[in-house]
Amino acid sequence: MYTINFKFEQKGLEPLSIQHCEADDSILEVALKNNIHLHHNCGGVCASSTCHIYLNSGENFIEELSDREEDFIDRARNPRINSRLSCQCVLFEGSGTVDVTIPDQTLIHGE
Secondary structure, X not given: OEEEEEEEXXXXXXXXXXXXXXXXXXXXXXXXXXXXXXXXXXXXXXXXXXXXXEEEEOHHHEOOXXXXXXXXXXXXXXXXXXEEEHHHOEEOOOXXXXXXXXXXXXXXXXX
């Protein structure tokens, strides 16, 4: 089981820590199951950049960045070296802690 710590760039949103996250779930799925607003225009199939997050730590617990994902990250608003698409951050079997920051969802994301 995993713990995922969510931070938010949007003003007024407090950090959340979600415990007991299961392997094979994506960070997007964990967010949605826990009522965390995270855009996902393509439905979580790596066809847009709207579920863009910053992966601050825990990269060794999730799938590696694919070429397809990298192409969509290039279209995201304010991409950084630690940018990922939350739909592609699938948790491996095991346990650990993953820290992510969700960019301000009130801003319009580039597609």
